[in-house]
Amino acid sequence: MKVSVLAACVVAGVMVAANGQAGDAAEFVGVKSCKMCHKGEKKGDQFGKWEASAHAKAYTMLASPEAKAAGAKAGVDKPQESGKCLKCHATAYNGTETRQSETVTLEEGVSCESCHGAGKGYKSADTMKSHEASIKGGMVYPATKSCEICHNDKSPSWKADRYTTKDGKKVGFDPEQAAKKIEHLDPNIKK
Numbered sequence: 001m002k003v004s005v006l007a008a009c010v011v012a013g014v015m016v017a018a019n020g021q022a023g024d025a026a027e028f029v030g031v032k033s034c035k036m037c038h039k040g041e042k043k044g045d046q047f048g049k050w051e052a053s054a055h056a057k058a059y060t061m062l063a064s065p066e067a068k069a070a071g072a073k074a075g076v077d078k079p080q081e082s083g084k085c086l087k088c089h090a091t092a093y094n095g096t097e098t099r100q101s102e103t104v105t106l107e108e109g110v111s112c113e114s115c116h117g118a119g120k121g122y123k124s125a126d127t128m129k130s131h132e133a134s135i136k137g138g139m140v141y142p143a144t145k146s147c148e149i150c151h152n153d154k155s156p157s158w159k160a161d162r163y164t165t166k167d168g169k170k171v172g173f174d175p176e177q178a179a180k181k182i183e184h185l186d187p188n189i190k191k
Contacts, residue, residue, distance in 0.1 A: 023138060025100030027118035028091070031111040037125060038112075038186070046184040050112065053182055058089040058109035070156040080106075088150035095149050110150075115143035131189050144175035151178070 031050075038046035050056050061067055062079035071079040079085040083097030086106070091114040094100040104111065113119055122128065122137030135141055151173045152158070161170035163177050 023094075023113070023118035023140075025092075025094040025104075025118065027120035027138070028094075028101045028104050028113050029119040029123050030104045030113075031108045033119060033123055034112040037128065043188060044184060044186040046112075046186065049182070049184040055110035055114070055182065056108070059086075059106050060109065062086075062089050074156055088155065115146045116140050117146075142179070144179050147175050147178060148173060 031047075035047045037043070039048060054061070059080065062071075062085055067079045067085070071077065071082065071085060074084060076082040076084055079089075083093060083099075086093040086099075087095055087097050089109060090104075090106045091108055091111045092099050092101045092104040092106055094114075104113065117138050117140040120138075122134040122139045127133045127137050131141070140146055153160070153172060158172055160172045163171050163174035165171055165174055
């Protein structure tokens with residue numbers, strides 16, 4: 001069973017990397033659908049952890065003086081209206097420079113489906129009871145397969161030496177360390 005889960009993860013990761021996005025935006029369900037089941041301490045409070053994260057605030061941060069300065073350097077006057085910025089700061093843009101979903105609001109910032117893929121195929125409670133069924137339904141796991149769509153050297157806030165890997169190498173992004181910062185596991189899910 002572990003081999004099939006691993007294979008599904010690799011396939012999902014390759015699909016995300018090849019597409020440059022986290023699935024078909026027409027299949028997005030939005031953070032309100034995710035919140036229904038992923039809140040509360042008994043389930044690991046994924047929603048609360050996301051809500052407190054920089055990902056949840058990704059769209060609103062585009063109104064900050066820092067974002068406006070970064071935008072100006074890139075030729076962008078209004079970061080909250082530019083596809084150049086929204087492709088990574090709003091799930092609704094799904095990694096592209098044009099809005100792909102009306103179901104997902106801009107204010108959701110970088111929500112569940114940016115990392116875990118479009119939820120329509122795995123959102124049901126019955127599907128989510130099984131880690132393997134969720135992956136078969138389109139859930140990207142591990143979600144770190146999606147990170148580098150935005151966390152890369154094309155980002156205006158990129159720092160090539162932000163992380164130090166276990167072997168002492170300086171890198172701009174390390175999925176393992178980044179995942180620990182936003183960890184939000186459900187203690188009831190058996191892999």
